[in-house]
Amino acid sequence: MPTPVSSATTTGGPPPRADLVVVGGGILGTATAFHAASRGLDVVLLEHGHRLGGLTTQASAGGHRLQFDSPEEVALLRESLEAWDHLGDLVGEPGLDLRRVRNGYLWVTRDPARAASQRTQVDAQRAIGVDAVTWLAGDEARRSFPFLAPDVVGARYRALDGWLDPLIATRAFADGAIRRGATIAFGTPVTGFEVSAGRVSAVLTATGRVECGWAIVAAGPFTGEILALAGVTVPLAARLRQRLYLPAVPEVPRDAPMTIDEDSGSHWRPEAGGAYVLRPDPDAPVLPATHDPVAPRAFYDLLLDPESPVAVARHAPFWRTTWERRSQHWYVTAGQYTYSPDHKPLLGPTAIPNLGINGGYSGHGIMAAPAGSRVALDALLGVVAPGSNPFRADRAFAHDEARGPL
Ligand SMILES: Cc1cc2nc3c(=O)[nH]c(=O)nc-3n(C[C@H](O)[C@H](O)[C@H](O)COP(=O)(O)OP(=O)(O)OC[C@H]3O[C@@H](n4cnc5c(N)ncnc54)[C@H](O)[C@@H]3O)c2cc1C
Numbered sequence: 001m002p003t004p005v006s007s008a009t010t011t012g013g014p015p016p017r018a019d020l021v022v023v024g025g026g027i028l029g030t031a032t033a034f035h036a037a038s039r040g041l042d043v044v045l046l047e048h049g050h051r052l053g054g055l056t057t058q059a060s061a062g063g064h065r066l067q068f069d070s071p072e073e074v075a076l077l078r079e080s081l082e083a084w085d086h087l088g089d090l091v092g093e094p095g096l097d098l099r100r101v102r103n104g105y106l107w108v109t110r111d112p113a114r115a116a117s118q119r120t121q122v123d124a125q126r127a128i129g130v131d132a133v134t135w136l137a138g139d140e141a142r143r144s145f146p147f148l149a150p151d152v153v154g155a156r157y158r159a160l161d162g163w164l165d166p167l168i169a170t171r172a173f174a175d176g177a178i179r180r181g182a183t184i185a186f187g188t189p190v191t192g193f194e195v196s197a198g199r200v201s202a203v204l205t206a207t208g209r210v211e212c213g214w215a216i217v218a219a220g221p222f223t224g225e226i227l228a229l230a231g232v233t234v235p236l237a238a239r240l241r242q243r244l245y246l247p248a249v250p251e252v253p254r255d256a257p258m259t260i261d262e263d264s265g266s267h268w269r270p271e272a273g274g275a276y277v278l279r280p281d282p283d284a285p286v287l288p289a290t291h292d293p294v295a296p297r298a299f300y301d302l303l304l305d306p307e308s309p310v311a312v313a314r315h316a317p318f319w320r321t322t323w324e325r326r327s328q329h330w331y332v333t334a335g336q337y338t339y340s341p342d343h344k345p346l347l348g349p350t351a352i353p354n355l356g357i358n359g360g361y362s363g364h365g366i367m368a369a370p371a372g373s374r375v376a377l378d379a380l381l382g383v384v385a386p387g388s389n390p391f392r393a394d395r396a397f398a399h400d401e402a403r404g405p406l
Contacts, residue, residue: 014185017211018044021203023190024219026057027166028358030173031373032218037180044210048189053170056220059243059335061276063258064367065105065161071128072390076371083370091176102162104257108155108315111263115154122156133158147316166366193230200355216356221289221336223359232350236360237286238336242299244277245331251318264310266303277303293334300330337362341397345372348379348392356380357393363406
């Protein structure tokens with residue numbers, strides 16, 4: 001979806017000064033710009049390319065869920081989900097249609113030990129405020145979801161979870177920011193920062209400099225290397241992720257939830273008359289950030305060939321029919337997950353107090369964009385004290401071995 005040019009966009013060099021410069025025009029940069037412009041700040045968003053959401057955001061599956069295992073993530077997602085419920089009113093676009101679908105999130109397993117830990121996990125999630133989440137034994141799960149394989153022995157499910165269109169959301173945040181006075185400069189890669197007396201005084205771009213009171217980097221996989229231009233080091237790593245899209249798959253039930261095989265990480269959901277099929281490979285190498293991630297053809301066979309150890313047919317046998325029919329066309333789109341050591345985002349000021357970060361969400365940057373961007377901005381502006389920000393960039397990282405693949 002090309003991004004339209006408007007009176008609030010420029011490609012002829014950025015404005016010379018702003019209260020706040022936002023680096024990156026994905027969902028997190030536009031959400032940050034919206035929050036900042038809503039607070040009355042004069043905002044300039046600098047985007048390397050010529051469209052919004054054109055890098056990682058467009059590659060995502062748009063999933064959103066409250067099923068998380070830490071109180072701080074549940075709080076972040078609760079605030080975000082409320083924002084998604086009312087985004088049109090928030091940004092000043094009543095009637096906004098995010099193409100939101102609430103078919104739920106269903107995590108299934110064929111492993112009895114994992115089924116037992118699913119039950120414990122559901123109890124723990126309820127204890128930290130995840131409402132409406134439930135554990136189902138295999139037969140119960142098959143009664144609600146007849147497409148599940150006979151050897152599925154457990155499932156955890158929350159009917160209120162679902163997905164939305166990330167590009168519509170990105171465009172809505174950008175328009176909301178523009179209505180509040182923000183400017184977006186396309187074709188304006190950030191190349192450096194002027195730092196004096198320990199503070200950023202200007203953001204440098206290929207087509208001019210922007211003096212600013214604050215700057216915040218929300219540049220997806222490029223976030224770490226852009227902050228390094230100011231001498232700031234953050235623990236972020238980018239790994240390739242891909243999304244297989246099959247536009248026409250009659251076998252996929254239209255009312256199916258986001259269905260995740262917890263044993264393999266493979267997952268899928270309906271999309272229009274077809275489906276998205278995905279799998280984050282836990283062994284994918286850390287790669288340099290790229291504007292053009294390569295989508296491997298082998299991804300189709302990996303997920304659809306029923307003989308593959310991570311085939312979606314293993315938990316949902318109808319996929320075997322799709323594989324055998326072989327008439328459908330398909331596309332693989334690639335993006336990069338940006339990981340912090342604990343897979344939770346880094347939000348707020350960096351070692352340079354007026355230079356912020358809004359990144360490192362791994363697979364949650366769409367769903368958590370509204371609240372994550374609000375927290376990142378409030379922490380940068382000093383509205384949220386460091387001690388009240390569980391996502392501060394200089395926190396001690398505890399790696400959670402039990403963390404799932406998504
Ligand atoms: C396959 C896949 C599936 C996913 N599924 C989900 C999901 O279901 N739910 C979910 O919540 N999340 C999901 N995610 C994660 C989600 O897509 C990301 O967390 C989110 O898009 C990150 O947004 P962003 O704005 O930081 O990054 P991006 O969309 O990558 O935006 C960064 C922007 O910064 C710009 N930029 C880069 N360098 C510069 C520079 N020097 N100067 C100026 N601009 C620059 C880029 O051009 C780009 O437009 C998925 C990701 C992938 C890859």
